[in-house]
Amino acid sequence: MPKGAWWQGGRDGWAGMGWDGWQDADDVRLRLEQGADPERWSGGRPLHRAAVFGSPGAVAELARWVADVDAVEYGGTALWEAVLAGRADNARALADAGADPWRPLIGGWSPGRLALAGPGPGLFALPGGEPGLTDAEHATAEEGRRLLGALGSFHHEGIGLACVAGIDAREAVRRLEAAPADDEEMAELMADPYAYDLEEIRPFVGVTTVPGGCVVTQPWGYAPSMPGVHTRLSAGTVSYGLYANPKSGNQGSVARDGVIEGWDLHPSGRPAPDASAEEVFASCLYRLSPVAYSCAFVGLRPADARAVVGPPDLWVELPERDYWGT
Numbered sequence: 001m002p003k004g005a006w007w008q009g010g011r012d013g014w015a016g017m018g019w020d021g022w023q024d025a026d027d028v029r030l031r032l033e034q035g036a037d038p039e040r041w042s043g044g045r046p047l048h049r050a051a052v053f054g055s056p057g058a059v060a061e062l063a064r065w066v067a068d069v070d071a072v073e074y075g076g077t078a079l080w081e082a083v084l085a086g087r088a089d090n091a092r093a094l095a096d097a098g099a100d101p102w103r104p105l106i107g108g109w110s111p112g113r114l115a116l117a118g119p120g121p122g123l124f125a126l127p128g129g130e131p132g133l134t135d136a137e138h139a140t141a142e143e144g145r146r147l148l149g150a151l152g153s154f155h156h157e158g159i160g161l162a163c164v165a166g167i168d169a170r171e172a173v174r175r176l177e178a179a180p181a182d183d184e185e186m187a188e189l190m191a192d193p194y195a196y197d198l199e200e201i202r203p204f205v206g207v208t209t210v211p212g213g214c215v216v217t218q219p220w221g222y223a224p225s226m227p228g229v230h231t232r233l234s235a236g237t238v239s240y241g242l243y244a245n246p247k248s249g250n251q252g253s254v255a256r257d258g259v260i261e262g263w264d265l266h267p268s269g270r271p272a273p274d275a276s277a278e279e280v281f282a283s284c285l286y287r288l289s290p291v292a293y294s295c296a297f298v299g300l301r302p303a304d305a306r307a308v309v310g311p312p313d314l315w316v317e318l319p320e321r322d323y324w325g326t
Helices: 019-023 025-033 046-053 056-065 078-084 088-096 111-117 135-151 169-176 183-191 227-233 277-285 290-298
Strands: 160-165 204-210 213-218 238-245 249-256 259-265 314-317
Touching (some): 019 046, 046 056, 046 078, 046 088, 056 088, 078 088, 078 111, 111 277, 135 277, 135 290, 160 227, 160 290, 169 213, 169 227, 169 314, 227 238, 227 249, 238 290, 277 290
Antiparallel strands (some): 204 213, 204 314
């Protein structure tokens, strides 16, 4: 049986094609030759999936079959998706196939300008008359690279944060009316927090001053991003909340001057088709780095990851109250 023959008869010819299947250029070619639809896969466009998850060979093969290599899905072309995902190899394959690097898309950003902001500024030659990055965008991108390097790599699933602009740790504690936690009890808790009932340890959070403001952290739960915490912290300023939910992914929220103005956000994920230019830029700079995204949103400039992973400046216990109201 020829490779791929088992899937024949599927509605679009891609039955059984998983995310990693786009790596196999020979299988992609065989499916196309046997009638797979180059314009449709599981409700989306095959070229867009391959641009993010596939190999340059698979991308080049699909690009030969599609009617329009610059077709748009959810506001972006396949080239735009490749650049946003940091897939320079696939971006080159698409450009070689005729994709337009300078077509403005979500938030007015073209793939070419996004590449200037990311790790591949030399990916496309800047044509005459095409604007590059502004001085402010250059500075933002430079700070983004510094922030990512300062935070480094760590396991962030399960972490809860509130990143607050313009106040230090002691002011955050005052606003929360929190009490100092017992050092010995916290040492025992931190040795194995998952040995405890999560409701029992939910009130305990760490608070750390960083350049630009402070970070309220809970390495094992969502407490810092609860609305009642958020709104108290954000009086006269802005707070970005993050809960890296191990079950459903990163959940973001924004409180400004005591009011929740954004909920169920997706920090560092793909920007929505109606995203602003600022949101697209941040998503590009901090792709798959939700902690850095959260810090950058409010202008925090930590020198390392201590404010997030500990030990914090202060361990405190939140008073008992309804934190799901405001």
